[in-house]
Amino acid sequence: MNKNGNQLTKEEILVIADTIKGTTFKEISYKYGNKGGFGLVIEEVFCINPNSRPLPDFEEAGIELKVTPYKINKNGTLSAKERLVLNNINYKNENLTDFHKSSFWKKNETMLIIFYLFDELKEKRDFMITNHLLHNFSENDLKIIKDDWRIIRDKIKNGEAHNISEADTLYLGACTKGVNSKSLVGQPFSTTIKAKPRAYSLKTTYMTLLIRKLMSKEKIEKIFDEKIETSFENQMRIKLNRFFGKSQEELKNIFKIRSNAKNINELLLSRMLGLKGKVSKSEEFLKANIIPKTVRVEEDGHIVESMSFPTFEFSKIINETWDDSELRDYFESTKFLFIVFKKENDVYVFKDIKLWNMQISILDKQARDVWEKTKELIETGHIIKRISGKRRFTYFPDTTFNGVCHVRPHAKDAEDTYELPVKDILTGVEKYTKHCFWLNNTFIKSIIS
DNA sequence: GCATGATCATGC
DNA sequence: GCATGATCATGC
Numbered sequence: 001m002n003k004n005g006n007q008l009t010k011e012e013i014l015v016i017a018d019t020i021k022g023t024t025f026k027e028i029s030y031k032y033g034n035k036g037g038f039g040l041v042i043e044e045v046f047c048i049n050p051n052s053r054p055l056p057d058f059e060e061a062g063i064e065l066k067v068t069p070y071k072i073n074k075n076g077t078l079s080a081k082e083r084l085v086l087n088n089i090n091y092k093n094e095n096l097t098d099f100h101k102s103s104f105w106k107k108n109e110t111m112l113i114i115f116y117l118f119d120e121l122k123e124k125r126d127f128m129i130t131n132h133l134l135h136n137f138s139e140n141d142l143k144i145i146k147d148d149w150r151i152i153r154d155k156i157k158n159g160e161a162h163n164i165s166e167a168d169t170l171y172l173g174a175c176t177k178g179v180n181s182k183s184l185v186g187q188p189f190s191t192t193i194k195a196k197p198r199a200y201s202l203k204t205t206y207m208t209l210l211i212r213k214l215m216s217k218e219k220i221e222k223i224f225d226e227k228i229e230t231s232f233e234n235q236m237r238i239k240l241n242r243f244f245g246k247s248q249e250e251l252k253n254i255f256k257i258r259s260n261a262k263n264i265n266e267l268l269l270s271r272m273l274g275l276k277g278k279v280s281k282s283e284e285f286l287k288a289n290i291i292p293k294t295v296r297v298e299e300d301g302h303i304v305e306s307m308s309f310p311t312f313e314f315s316k317i318i319n320e321t322w323d324d325s326e327l328r329d330y331f332e333s334t335k336f337l338f339i340v341f342k343k344e345n346d347v348y349v350f351k352d353i354k355l356w357n358m359q360i361s362i363l364d365k366q367a368r369d370v371w372e373k374t375k376e377l378i379e380t381g382h383i384i385k386r387i388s389g390k391r392r393f394t395y396f397p398d399t400t401f402n403g404v405c406h407v408r409p410h411a412k413d414a415e416d417t418y419e420l421p422v423k424d425i426l427t428g429v430e431k432y433t434k435h436c437f438w439l440n441n442t443f444i445k446s447i448i449s
Numbered sequence: 450g451c452a453t454g455a456t457c458a459t460g461c
Numbered sequence: 462g463c464a465t466g467a468t469c470a471t472g473c
Contacts, residue, residue, distance in 0.1 A: 075461095261459050262467040294467075304451090305468065391454055391471075399452065406453090412463075413456055433455085456469070461462105 010061045010134075013046065013112060017132045020045055025116070026125040038127075042067045042114055054087070054103055056110070063134070064111045069118035069127070070211045078216055080207030081118045083175055086200040089152075091161050091187045096153050099146050104172070104200045111135045115211065133214055141171060143228045144288075148172035152200075159190030164198060167335050167357035170232060170288035175201040203333070205289040221275050222283045232284070233355045236273065240353065243272045247347040265294040265339050268350075279337075290335045290355070295444060297342040297351070303441040303448070306399070308410050311434040314378045315421040322368050327437060331358040331367060340448060356447055366404035370397045370437065374407050381422040383432055390414075392427075396435065404443050410436040 008016075020028060020042070029041050043049070046065060048057050056064040069081040087107045095101040115131040137145060148169035155164050166173040177199040184194035212218060228235045243251065248268070251257075255271040257264070269292060270279040279285055280292055297303055312326065322328060335357045341348040358367065377383060377395050385393045392414075396407035411417070411434040419431045 259459080262457075263459075263465075264467095266466080292466095296468095306452095308466070310465075388454095388472075393454075408452095409454055409456090410465090411456080414454085416456095416463085450473105452471105452473085454469105454471080457467080459465090461464090 007060050008046070008058055010063065013058055013061055013063060014132075014134065016046055017112060017114065020114075020129050021132065022128065022130070024126050024128050028129075029125070038116065038124075039067045054106055056107055058112075062110055064108050065114070066111050067114045067116065068207065069116055070207075070215075071118045077218075078208070078211050080204050080211055082207075083173060083204045084113070084202040084207050085175060085177065086202070088177060088197065088199045089156075089174060091156055091185065091195065094153075094156065096157055099149050102149060102153075104149060108200070109136070113210070115214075131214055133210065135210070140224055140228045144170050144232055145172045147231060156187065157189055159187060159193070161187040161190070161195035161198075162193050163360045164195075165357065165360045165363070166201075166203065166333050167289075167331065170284075170290075170335070171203060171206045173201040173203050174198040203287070203289060206287045209283060209287045220281070220283045220286070221277055223273050223275065223279070224284065232288075233353070236353060239274070240269075240272050240350075243350055244352065245349055247349050248341065249347065251350065265341065266292045269337075269339050269353075272350075285337075288335060289333055290337050292337045292339055295338045295340050295448060296348055297340060297445075297448065299343045301445070301449070303445045306406070306408075306438040306441045307444055308408075308438050309436050311410050311418070311436045313418045314432065314435075315419055317371075317375050318379050318421050320375075322364075322371060325371060327367065327371050328363060331363050332360070338444075338448065354448060362404060366402045367437075369402055370405050370407065373397050373401070378420065379422060381420070381425045383420065383424040384426045384429075387427075392433075399440050399442075403440060405437050405439050407435055408438050409433045410438075 025038060025041055028045060043057070043065065048065065056062050058065065066084060068084050070078055071081045073079055087103055090103065094103055099105055113133045113135050114129055115133070116127045116129045118127060148171055151169050152164060152172070152174045155161055155168070164174045166175060175198060176196045183197065185197050187193070187195045209220070212220065224235060230238070246254070248264070251268045251272070252264070255268065257267060257271070259267065261267065266278060266280065270277065273279055275282055293307060295303065296305065309330070316326070320326065335355055338354040338356060340351045340354065342351040374396060382395050385395050399406045414433050416434055417431040418434055420429065423430055424432070
């Protein structure tokens, strides 16, 4: 074997990668010496020294080495266990003018990704390396990643490095990277506000798709076989152009859909984009973690309904802190595609689409306030305010609380409940109708217009 | 008329 | 059976 990993050729690297396929970390470190973490063990195999240089690990071959876990879900599908964390972003030194000169591109243009199977029932040293992939970004992925990079770059340029959210971008993220959430670093375009240290990363959902394409046979449809020329959102708009202005009924006729399912609009969008399956199961939506949502606008421009999200468990929320809460994680990692229908001459007409994610400043202020208030009410048993006939009114934050979101029932019926960790003071009930966080209709209107 | 509680329709 | 997406319905 070559003594210096930096000098290995691509072919030599792939040969070595083949030799560790099907082995556990225990077996490898027995053979090569145990230097600690998984990444270090693998670097030992390839005779490269840990470094944080701006160049790829295999300098000559131009390949960066990555080691990452995946898992088998309860339903048998595979998922990445975590995002793939790449190089740190040095806010002050990053090249902010040219993507091809950025630290991201210089280091990660080509990656050898080694996958190991995570299993919570096993000890870490028994995890097995099962696959590897020499990864180059496809043309369309690269287009999207360049746009993502510009979004991150613009935040830094605008002195907004502290407001970067993973959901701002589609595939390439800028994840926080610090010993704890309190460590902060300076940023070049703001003298007053420090930001969390961050690293480039490929989103968990992006990694999941890589894994499924590599290891499972399931067919995943792509929205874009053609080259993406403009932004992802605009490219979809171009595809949808001939359907704007058509009513729901017209669209149902065009695609011969008879269903009255409540997700009919997602089905229609899928057909309009030329997909056989659902748009939420398309490669692009899965990779970027985009959830489609219907918005109905009335003739005068107002929106009647607020927007629901998955329910939360009362007993879970009280054991969370905001920073590690399910709600924060959800809005920090999820993008939404609003499918906008507007009422015209008594029918709802397909108007437009809009990609949206909650900005960090709103997430960590208004959404947090609603969450903290909700947690406090559950902890103290202040749930029911009064009862009126069959209806039970609660203390949960309502639409007037701060104009962004509120808490309301979201269940099959009133008897569809989760346990309350603390009995309700007024009635003594120990379980309550499932609730979720809702985005206010007025807030959605402000996003759409 | 709007806010808030309640519930529907479907698919997995 | 239930999560999900969506909308209905009551009463203030």
